Amino acid sequence: MLKSKYISLAVATWLASGLAARADIRDTIQNAKSGTTVTCSGTYTLTQTISVPSGVTVKGPATFKWTTGSSGVNGFIIGTGISGVKLQSLTVQGAAHGIFIYGSGCTVSSCTSHDNTGSGFEIIGTGSKNNTFSSCVAYNNCDSSGGNADGFSAKNNSSTGNKFSNCTAHGNSDDGFDYYSASSPIVTSGCQSYSNGSCNGKTGNGVGFKMGGSGYSASHSFTSCVAHNSTGNTGSGFDSNNNGAKLYLTTCHSYSNKQKDRLVNVSLSNCTMQQ
Numbered sequence: 203m204l205k206s207k208y209i210s211l212a213v214a215t216w217l218a219s220g221l222a223a224r225a226d227i228r229d230t231i232q233n234a235k236s237g238t239t240v241t242c243s244g245t246y247t248l249t250q251t252i253s254v255p256s257g258v259t260v261k262g263p264a265t266f267k268w269t270t271g272s273s274g275v276n277g278f279i280i281g282t283g284i285s286g287v288k289l290q291s292l293t294v295q296g297a298a299h300g301i302f303i304y305g306s307g308c309t310v311s312s313c314t315s316h317d318n319t320g321s322g323f324e325i326i327g328t329g330s331k332n333n334t335f336s337s338c339v340a341y342n343n344c345d346s347s348g349g350n351a352d353g354f355s356a357k358n359n360s361s362t363g364n365k366f367s368n369c370t371a372h373g374n375s376d377d378g379f380d381y382y383s384a385s386s387p388i389v390t391s392g393c394q395s396y397s398n399g400s401c402n403g404k405t406g407n408g409v410g411f412k413m414g415g416s417g418y419s420a421s422h423s424f425t426s427c428v429a430h431n432s433t434g435n436t437g438s439g440f441d442s443n444n445n446g447a448k449l450y451l452t453t454c455h456s457y458s459n460k461q462k463d464r465l466v467n468v469s470l471s472n473c474t475m476q477q
Contacts, residue, residue: 234258236286251276251297254287256305262291271319274298280305282329289313299324300343306331306361314339321352322374331361331386337368344375348404352377353395356384368392375399376406378429381422382415382443391425399434399460408434408460413468414445423450432459439476442466451475 227246234240236257242264249270254260260278268277277297280287284305293314294300300315300322306329315322315338322340325333340353353371356364357380364386370393371378378395381388390411399408410429413422422445429439437460442449444466452471456463463475 228252231258231260242292249275251279253279253281254284254289256284257286259288259290260292261288262293264291265293265295268294268296268318270297276300276302276320277315277318278302280308282327284308294318294322300340302326303330303333305329306333308333309336310334310338311336312338314341316341316343318343318351319345320350321355321380322371323353323369324355324357325360325364326357328359328361328385330356330364332363334365335367335369339369340371340378341373342401344401344404346404347406348375348401349406351375351401351406352380353398354378355380355382356388358383359385360388362386365389366391366393370394371398372396373398373401374406375401375404376434377409377412378432379410380412381420382412383418384414384420384422385418387421387423387447389423389425390427393424393427395427395429395432395439397431397433399432399437406434408432408437409441409443410439410456410459411441413440413442413449414447416444417446419446421447421449423452424454425452427451427454429454429456430458434460437461438464440465440468442468 239259245265277294280303282304285307287308299320343351345351353374378398395410439456439459441464454473456476
């Protein structure tokens, strides 16, 4: 009986310490030193943004669930001047923007961002350069108007060297991949975008790959990318969207979208487009 009592106390102590560790996950990450790997597992429930310091790796598999809804609390932020962050095998849901990068030289791999009220993954600002996203998935991200929540986006003069490879966007209220205000070339390869432009009754543009915007000149390139079943207001698979620079598409495919592709000053190599 005495032995059983001690075992119960030991288990209770272990559980209490485990719960404390889970409750402190935000502090653990934010206080980590460069070169540290924070290994996570299970599901974490949060109400505040996690700001990741330079040189820190956050590794799952783990789910980070925000309960803040539309209150504007972002999920993971890599701030201005922060570099060398690695996010691996994480699922982010319920935040404003899921994973938001102002920094440089960061790697986001095998991560999923869904059911947020803004874009699933976003790079933003002139300091956001040399970031790589690989094998990531963004779905069911939906804002109140429908016209802002993209799967993946590059905004506000995002800088050089950014790459997306083998990523998938589907079921987001606006575009799958939106490079509207990126001012430097982005390399996109092996990515797929489908069924964007409608989510939870909200409707946006629904472009599969929005390849820039008026007032911005950046020669983005797309290799082996596929867009299909885009809906929304415009719903083209590929849209140059008045980008002032030449765009390059190689072995890309577009089909079954609401509208034909909008291709101006685009170089096509071994592509099958919807025209």
